[in-house]
Amino acid sequence: MITAGIDIGSITAKAALIRDGKLAGTSLQFTGYHAAKAGNAVLETLLDRTGIRRDDIDIIVSTGYGRNSVDFADKAVTEITCHGAGAHFIDPEIRFVVDVGGQDSKVIKIDGTGKVIDFAMNDKCAAGTGRFLEVMARALEADLDDFGRISAEADAPAAISSICTVFAESEVISLISRGESRQNMIAGIHESVASRISAMARRVGVTPPVMMTGGVARNQGVVRALESRMDAEIRVSPHAQLNGAIGAALLAARMQ
Amino acid sequence: MADNQKKHDPAKKAPKIQAVSRMKEIMTNYYIDAKTAREQGKKVAWITSGGPVEPLIAMDVIPVYPENHGAMIGASKMGAQLCEKAEEMGYSRDLCSYARADIADSVQKTGPIGGLPEPDMLVCCNNICGTVLKWYETAARYYKVPLFILDTPFVHTEFSDSARKYVLSQIYEYIAFLETHCGTKMNYDRMEEVGRLSVEGTGLWQAVLDTCAHRPAPMTAFDAFFHLALIVTLRGTRTAVDYYRQLLDELNQRIADGVSMVPDEKYRLLWDNLPVWYKTRWLSEKFAAHDAALVADTYTSAWSGMLPDMGGQTFLEAMAETYTKVYINISIDRMFDIVANMIEKYQVDGMVMHSNRSCKPYSLGQYDLRQMIMDRLGVPTLIIEADMVDERAFSESQIDTRIDAFMETLKS
Ligand code: SF4
Numbered sequence: 001m002i003t004a005g006i007d008i009g010s011i012t013a014k015a016a017l018i019r020d021g022k023l024a025g026t027s028l029q030f031t032g033y034h035a036a037k038a039g040n041a042v043l044e045t046l047l048d049r050t051g052i053r054r055d056d057i058d059i060i061v062s063t064g065y066g067r068n069s070v071d072f073a074d075k076a077v078t079e080i081t082c083h084g085a086g087a088h089f090i091d092p093e094i095r096f097v098v099d100v101g102g103q104d105s106k107v108i109k110i111d112g113t114g115k116v117i118d119f120a121m122n123d124k125c126a127a128g129t130g131r132f133l134e135v136m137a138r139a140l141e142a143d144l145d146d147f148g149r150i151s152a153e154a155d156a157p158a159a160i161s162s163i164c165t166v167f168a169e170s171e172v173i174s175l176i177s178r179g180e181s182r183q184n185m186i187a188g189i190h191e192s193v194a195s196r197i198s199a200m201a202r203r204v205g206v207t208p209p210v211m212m213t214g215g216v217a218r219n220q221g222v223v224r225a226l227e228s229r230m231d232a233e234i235r236v237s238p239h240a241q242l243n244g245a246i247g248a249a250l251l252a253a254r255m256q
Numbered sequence: 257m258a259d260n261q262k263k264h265d266p267a268k269k270a271p272k273i274q275a276v277s278r279m280k281e282i283m284t285n286y287y288i289d290a291k292t293a294r295e296q297g298k299k300v301a302w303i304t305s306g307g308p309v310e311p312l313i314a315m316d317v318i319p320v321y322p323e324n325h326g327a328m329i330g331a332s333k334m335g336a337q338l339c340e341k342a343e344e345m346g347y348s349r350d351l352c353s354y355a356r357a358d359i360a361d362s363v364q365k366t367g368p369i370g371g372l373p374e375p376d377m378l379v380c381c382n383n384i385c386g387t388v389l390k391w392y393e394t395a396a397r398y399y400k401v402p403l404f405i406l407d408t409p410f411v412h413t414e415f416s417d418s419a420r421k422y423v424l425s426q427i428y429e430y431i432a433f434l435e436t437h438c439g440t441k442m443n444y445d446r447m448e449e450v451g452r453l454s455v456e457g458t459g460l461w462q463a464v465l466d467t468c469a470h471r472p473a474p475m476t477a478f479d480a481f482f483h484l485a486l487i488v489t490l491r492g493t494r495t496a497v498d499y500y501r502q503l504l505d506e507l508n509q510r511i512a513d514g515v516s517m518v519p520d521e522k523y524r525l526l527w528d529n530l531p532v533w534y535k536t537r538w539l540s541e542k543f544a545a546h547d548a549a550l551v552a553d554t555y556t557s558a559w560s561g562m563l564p565d566m567g568g569q570t571f572l573e574a575m576a577e578t579y580t581k582v583y584i585n586i587s588i589d590r591m592f593d594i595v596a597n598m599i600e601k602y603q604v605d606g607m608v609m610h611s612n613r614s615c616k617p618y619s620l621g622q623y624d625l626r627q628m629i630m631d632r633l634g635v636p637t638l639i640i641e642a643d644m645v646d647e648r649a650f651s652e653s654q655i656d657t658r659i660d661a662f663m664e665t666l667k668s
Contacts, residue, residue, distance in 0.1 A: 065657070078660045078661040078664055079661075080657075080665075081661060081664040116661070116665045116668070117665070118636070119661060120639075121654075121657070124641060
C-alpha cells in the first residue's frame with residue numbers, strides 16, 4: 001500500500017510517501033501564496049523523483065495550517081497528531097516532541113504508540129519561533145545558517161527579552177551600538193527562543209527522550225540552549241522539517 | 257475540501273428551543289421598562305453581575321447590568337469598535353472588555369440598545385473582581401450619582417464568622433443606602449418574598465442546567481449562555497421563576513422525546529470561563545461537527561443552586577454567604593472540587609478552558625487547575641486563548657487547529 005502525507009506550513013510545503021510501512025521519499029518547497037497549488041506541486045515533484053504514479057497512491061492525508069485547502073486529500077489531520085505519529089515512526093523511544101517552525105512552536109507529549117497525550121502551542125507571537133530568528137538575523141546582518149556555529153563561541157550570552165519580537169529587536173540594536181560581541185548576542189537570541197519554548201514544555205511536563213523537529217532544529221545553538229533549559233538530551237530528527245508530512249502519510253496508512 | 261469533521265447537515269439540526277422567543281420578549285420588555293423608568297417614576301440602579309440584586313427588586317428599583325450589556329455588545333460583534341473607542345479615550349487595552357465597551361458606549365450610545373439607561377445609583381460588589389471598583393467609580397463621576405460598594409472577602413478555605421458579620425453588616429448599610437436614595441423604607445416582608453423567589457428561580461436554573469446530565473443532552477452550554485440572561489437580570493422576580501419553569505418543562509419534554517442538541521452526541525465537554533460572545537455560533541458548530549456537546553460550564557452555574565438549604569437563616573444572612581462564595585471568589589482548591597463534581601455529574605470526557613484576556617480573576621490559575629484536573633482525574637483539558645468581547649484577541653485558524661487537535665486526542 002502507498003500513502004501520501006502533505007504538510008502545508010506557513011513557509012514550506014512538504015510531502016512524504018510511505019510504501020508498505022517504509023518511507024519511500026520526501027520533498028519540500030516554498031508554500032508561496034497559493035497553499036492548494038503548493039500541495040499539488042510538492043506531491044508532483046515527489047512522484048517524479050520516486051517514479052510512483054499518482055494513481056498508485058491509496059490515501060492522502062493533509063496537515064499543517066493549510067490542511068483544509070488541499071482539496072485532493074482524503075482527510076485533514078492536525079499537525080499535532082501527525083508530529084506525534086511521525087516522531088514515533090522515526091524513533092519509537094521518543095515520548096516528547098518539540099517542533100519549532102517558521103510561524104509557531106509546539107510541544108507534544110506522546111505515549112509508546114505515538115498517540116498524543118497532551119500538547120501546547122505558541123501561535124500568538126513570533127517570539128519563540130523561526131520568524132524571531134529571521135528578524136534577528138536581519139538586525140545583525142548575519143546568515144541564519146551560521147547562527148549555531150557563531151553562538152558556540154559565546155562567553156556570556158546577552159540578556160534578550162523573550163516577550164516580544166519587536167522589543168527583542170530593539171534590544172539587539174542597542175546591544176550592537178554598545179559594542180556587544182556577535183557571539184554573545186546570537187547566544188542570547190538562542191536563549192530567548194529556548195526560554196519561551198522550555199516554559200511551554202514545562203507546562204505540559206517534559207518526558208524524555210525528546211525529539212526536536214521543524215526548521216529551527218537545524219540550529220545547533222537553539223538545540224543546546226533548549227537541552228540545558230529542559231534538562232534533557234534532545235535528539236534532532238534526521239527528517240526535522242518532514243516529520244509532519246511523514247506522520248500524515250503514516251496516519252493515512254492506518255485509515256485503511 | 258478535505259476535512260476531518262463531518263459536513264454540516266442542516267437536515268440533521270436539532271429543533272430549536274421554543275422558549276427562546278418568550279425569553280427575547282421578556283428581555284425586550286425589561287429593557288423598555290428600564291429605558292422608560294423616569295416616565296414611570298422609577299429609579300434605575302446599575303449593579304455588577306455578582307451583586308445582591310434582591311434588595312433592589314424589593315425596593316422597586318430597576319436593576320441594570322452593564323455586564324449583560326457588555327455581553328450583548330459582544331454578541332452583536334460591536335466589541336472591537338467600542339473597545340477601540342475606549343482606548344482612544346485613554347483606557348488601557350488590558351482593561352476588561354466589558355468595562356471598555358460599556359464606558360465607550362456611555363459616551364457614544366451606538367451599542368445594540370443605543371446606550372444603557374442612565375443610573376440613579378450604582379451598586380458594586382467586588383466578589384467577581386477588582387476591576388468593577390474602578391469601573392463603577394468612573395461611572396459615579398460621569399453620571400454624578402451615589403455609589404455603594406459591597407466588599408466581599410476572598411474565601412481561601414472557608415467562610416469565616418468574622419467574614420459573615422462583616423458582609424452582613426454591609427448588607428444593612430446597603431439597605432440604608434437604598435432607603436436614603438429612594439426616600440422610602442424597606443419592607444422586610446417584601447424582602448423575604450423576593451428572597452424566596454430568588455431561591456426558587458436559581459433552583460430552577462440549576463434544574464435547567466441539570467437536564468444536561470442526561471445523555472444525550474437536550475441543550476448545550478451555548479444555549480445556557482443565552483438563557484442565563486434572566487437569572488442574572490431578573491433574579492428574585494416571578495417572571496424569572498415562570499420562565500425557567502417553562503424552559504425546564506420543554507427540556508424535560510426533549511429528553512422524553514429523545515431530542516438532543518448535538519445530533520450524534522459522542523463526546524461530552526465542560527467549558528470554563530465566560531463565553532466568547534461573538535463566536536458562540538462558530539464554536540458551537542465547530543464542536544458539533546466533532547460530535548461533541550458542551551454539556552456544562554462553570555460560568556452559568558455560578559448563578560444556580562443558590563442556598564438550597566437556608567438552614568434557618570433569614571434571606572439576608574444567607575445572601576451574605578452566597579454572594580461571598582461565588583465561583584471566582586474562592587481558592588483554586590475549592591474551584592477544583594466544584595469542577596470535579598461537575599465532571600462526574602455531567603459525565604464529562606474533556607474540558608475546554610477559555611483563557612480570557614479580559615477576565616483576570618477567572619483566568620488566573622487556569623493552568624494549575626488544568627494540571628490538577630489532568631493529574632487527579634485524568635480528564636484531558638484544552639486551553640484556548642481569546643476574549644469574551646474584544647474580537648481582536650481571537651484568531652480563528654489557530655483556535656481551529658487547537659480544537660481539531662484536542663478532538664483528535666479525545667477520539668484516538
Ligand atoms: S474582569 Fe471579569 S469579573 Fe470583572 S467585570 Fe470583567 S469579566 Fe466581569
